[in-house]
Amino acid sequence: MRIGLLGFGVVGRGVYDLTASREDMTVAKVVCLEDVSLPDAEVTKNFQDVLKDDSIDTVIEAMGGLHPAYEFVKASIEAGKNIVTSNKALVATFYDELIPLAKEKGVCFRCTAAVGGGIGWLSELERARRMQTIEKVGGIMNGTCNYILDSMTRLGLGYDEALKQAQALGYAEANPTTDVEGIDTWHKVILSSNVAFGISLDTNTVPVAGISKITAADVENFTAHGLVCKLISTGKCAEGKVSAYVQPTLVKLGEPESAVPANFNLITLVGSASGRMSFYGQGAGRYPTAYNVVQDCADVLAGRGFYSPYGAKVAAENTDSMRYYVSGATDAWLEENAAERWNNAIITKPVTVEAMHAWRKENADAFIAAFAE
Amino acid sequence: MRIGLLGFGVVGRGVYDLTASREDMTVAKVVCLEDVSLPDAEVTKNFQDVLKDDSIDTVIEAMGGLHPAYEFVKASIEAGKNIVTSNKALVATFYDELIPLAKEKGVCFRCTAAVGGGIGWLSELERARRMQTIEKVGGIMNGTCNYILDSMTRLGLGYDEALKQAQALGYAEANPTTDVEGIDTWHKVILSSNVAFGISLDTNTVPVAGISKITAADVENFTAHGLVCKLISTGKCAEGKVSAYVQPTLVKLGEPESAVPANFNLITLVGSASGRMSFYGQGAGRYPTAYNVVQDCADVLAGRGFYSPYGAKVAAENTDSMRYYVSGATDAWLEENAAERWNNAIITKPVTVEAMHAWRKENADAFIAAFAE
Numbered sequence: 007m008r009i010g011l012l013g014f015g016v017v018g019r020g021v022y023d024l025t026a027s028r029e030d031m032t033v034a035k036v037v038c039l040e041d042v043s044l045p046d047a048e049v050t051k052n053f054q055d056v057l058k059d060d061s062i063d064t065v066i067e068a069m070g071g072l073h074p075a076y077e078f079v080k081a082s083i084e085a086g087k088n089i090v091t092s093n094k095a096l097v098a099t100f101y102d103e104l105i106p107l108a109k110e111k112g113v114c115f116r117c118t119a120a121v122g123g124g125i126g127w128l129s130e131l132e133r134a135r136r137m138q139t140i141e142k143v144g145g146i147m148n149g150t151c152n153y154i155l156d157s158m159t160r161l162g163l164g165y166d167e168a169l170k171q172a173q174a175l176g177y178a179e180a181n182p183t184t185d186v187e188g189i190d191t192w193h194k195v196i197l198s199s200n201v202a203f204g205i206s207l208d209t210n211t212v213p214v215a216g217i218s219k220i221t222a223a224d225v226e227n228f229t230a231h232g233l234v235c236k237l238i239s240t241g242k243c244a245e246g247k248v249s250a251y252v253q254p255t256l257v258k259l260g261e262p263e264s265a266v267p268a269n270f271n272l273i274t275l276v277g278s279a280s281g282r283m284s285f286y287g288q289g290a291g292r293y294p295t296a297y298n299v300v301q302d303c304a305d306v307l308a309g310r311g312f313y314s315p316y317g318a319k320v321a322a323e324n325t326d327s328m329r330y331y332v333s334g335a336t337d338a339w340l341e342e343n344a345a346e347r348w349n350n351a352i353i354t355k356p357v358t359v360e361a362m363h364a365w366r367k368e369n370a371d372a373f374i375a376a377f378a379e
Numbered sequence: 380m381r382i383g384l385l386g387f388g389v390v391g392r393g394v395y396d397l398t399a400s401r402e403d404m405t406v407a408k409v410v411c412l413e414d415v416s417l418p419d420a421e422v423t424k425n426f427q428d429v430l431k432d433d434s435i436d437t438v439i440e441a442m443g444g445l446h447p448a449y450e451f452v453k454a455s456i457e458a459g460k461n462i463v464t465s466n467k468a469l470v471a472t473f474y475d476e477l478i479p480l481a482k483e484k485g486v487c488f489r490c491t492a493a494v495g496g497g498i499g500w501l502s503e504l505e506r507a508r509r510m511q512t513i514e515k516v517g518g519i520m521n522g523t524c525n526y527i528l529d530s531m532t533r534l535g536l537g538y539d540e541a542l543k544q545a546q547a548l549g550y551a552e553a554n555p556t557t558d559v560e561g562i563d564t565w566h567k568v569i570l571s572s573n574v575a576f577g578i579s580l581d582t583n584t585v586p587v588a589g590i591s592k593i594t595a596a597d598v599e600n601f602t603a604h605g606l607v608c609k610l611i612s613t614g615k616c617a618e619g620k621v622s623a624y625v626q627p628t629l630v631k632l633g634e635p636e637s638a639v640p641a642n643f644n645l646i647t648l649v650g651s652a653s654g655r656m657s658f659y660g661q662g663a664g665r666y667p668t669a670y671n672v673v674q675d676c677a678d679v680l681a682g683r684g685f686y687s688p689y690g691a692k693v694a695a696e697n698t699d700s701m702r703y704y705v706s707g708a709t710d711a712w713l714e715e716n717a718a719e720r721w722n723n724a725i726i727t728k729p730v731t732v733e734a735m736h737a738w739r740k741e742n743a744d745a746f747i748a749a750f751a752e
Binding site: 024124125126129130133136137138160260261262264265266267272274277279280281282283284285286287288291293294296297298300301304 | 397497498499502503506509510511533633634635637638639640645647650652653654655656657658659660661664666667669670671673674677
């Protein structure tokens with residue numbers, strides 16, 4: 007396998023290192039805007055040098071962002087090259103275009119590192135699907151949020167302080183919006199649901215609530231009630247009805263999710279035969295992520311295409327009811343649905359996921375967290 | 380694939396059910412000593428009916444026990460049939476004979492359900508090995524022990540009471556020795572180490588301590604110090620030196636192992652690139668186990684042999700030092716190595732795993748538990 011590697015940042019450099027000693031794959035060209043010189047690969051600033059090189063059969067996209075990653079990946083597929091990427095935003099956003107196109111052109115498309123970093127999550131979903139119906143996917147999919155929530159819970163830090171610490175340690179970016187508002191997790195649960203259920207989720211129907219409005223007072227409330235707050239994603243499919251959402255969730259002490267420390271992930275599937283299976287590992291980082299990119303290359307060599315058949319467009323129906331913890335804002339609707347008060351926070355009666363997220367959209371200062379079923 | 384299924388107990392029946400609707404595999408014959416009649420398979424009491432049927436290409440061994448499972452599996456390999464088994468005792472005990480024989484005869488040998496039941500642990504080790512060096516394997520591998528320890532910790536039950544409850548729920552057998560003395564876990568960590576490190580462990584050099592001597596007073600001691608006791612296996616390989624052992628281990632509250640409830644397993648690998656990856660699921664039960672047996676059949680169809688190359692015989696060197704909690708017995712050596720006392724129990728200075736297990740062999744009433752590193 008001769009590889010064109012797009013991007014030479016954290017992941018790209020890791021891929022270069024991990025493939026260096028392998029005989030079955032070679033990074034032939036690296037596209038990178040900085041001046042880098044490498045002993046074993048040609049470095050170019052021009053993507054066309056990869057695209058037009060017929061000796062390159064596989065493109066690894068490790069640039070991140072939507073553009074020009076999308077244009078480069080699309081052009082590569084059209085030129086008959088296999089794709090390996092860790093870019094969850096790209097795959098979740100352009101799923102309807104890229105996955106059918108790869109199939110039409112007969113190339114492999116793998117993106118295992120896009121969900122769970124070092125965890126072989128999508129490849130395990132692929133394996134699980136051969137044998138059973140997947141009923142549920144989701145869990146803790148974002149290390150930045152988990153690090154912040156864990157620090158707030160265990161060290162009693164405030165949100166800003168915990169975020170700063172995460173940034174200092176390299177667990178959060180200078181602009182942390184994508185992580186803390188749950189967008190990263192949202193991309194991951196959409197992609198996971200698509201693979202698990204063989205569908206294409208209408209992304210507009212999947213609501214997301216992040217953690218940026220949580221306060222030390224909220225965490226004190228949770229601790230006093232033996233609860234731990236985690237950002238948890240859910241994708242479910244039962245009798246043709248799909249639901250999917252991302253929200254802070256209150257987990258009882260002693261549940262596996264409650265004990266996930268620092269920047270680790272815990273991702274779960276429930277299958278009709280296997281029951282619950284969970285995967286715990288580092289969801290990010292140079293070598294964990296690069297590890298799964300290189301695993302994908304090995305699967306491309308073994309002729310593995312995408313993880314599941316491309317399926318029909320489906321709108322999520324989030325009509326499940328659950329109780330919510332709400333702080334930071336209130337109004338008549340919320341007061342009507344209040345069942346209890348914890349200091350300044352309201353605990354609602356069971357309300358639908360749909361209704362709660364619609365309310366939150368209108369009340370941008372509110373922090374909401376669901377009680378785990 | 381035409382299958383000869385040996386045994387029609389919990390796992391065998393599950394395999395029959397899960398394959399019933401598949402087009403790529405058929406259970407053609409079932410060997411079973413009870414009178415069973417099945418719509419789609421011939422039932423026989425005579426193994427020779429499977430062995431001599433050339434249309435049967437794959438034998439699933441779901442009888443358990445060493446004999447006649449060993450003789451049947453060996454004869455099947457010699458007749459050129461692929462083997463799928465969930466029998467950890469069989470594979471760990473006859474590793475040096477069966478694995479090279481399967482290779483010599485060019486047949487597939489899969490035993491994913493032997494470790495972790497529904498968890499795809501050995502197949503994940505196989506995948507991880509393609510890309511990196513495995514440094515460590517192990518964890519909570521026995522649901523019976525975890526159920527007993529969890530009940531003692533959370534409900535304050537005594538050992539006998541917790542065992543009875545586990546038996547009533549079907550989580551422990553009438554004769555629980557293999558589980559509670561750690562033998563089942565011992566087989567699993569030997570097999571996991573063999574696959575992970577590409578070796579054949581000398582089983583005589585792998586010590587095991589079980590949980591049958593633990594008392595409610597021990598658990599009270601642990602709880603008072605924020606610790607949870609779990610039966611944990613360890614296999615490590617560094618610079619050619621292998622260590623391997625099974626022992627009750629004291630884990631801090633908040634560590635992922637501490638939160639594993641009921642009869643669940645949590646099995647971990649540490650890889651040079653991926654870092655820590657853990658797998659959480661039901662380690663036993665009809666459908667979780669049968670699920671991985673059928674997964675193995677799919678891998679046989681894909682031409683997958685064993686998980687790793689058969690490697691050289693290696694003696695474990697258990698020279699790591701750690702502190703131990705010891706109750707129920709004492710003597711001059713133990714008093715010499717005592718650093719602290721918790722009520723009637725002794726906390727030792729760091730002593731080697733080897734020395735501690737040697738002492739325990741001479742003091743059969745003692746309960747020992749290592750402090751997690």
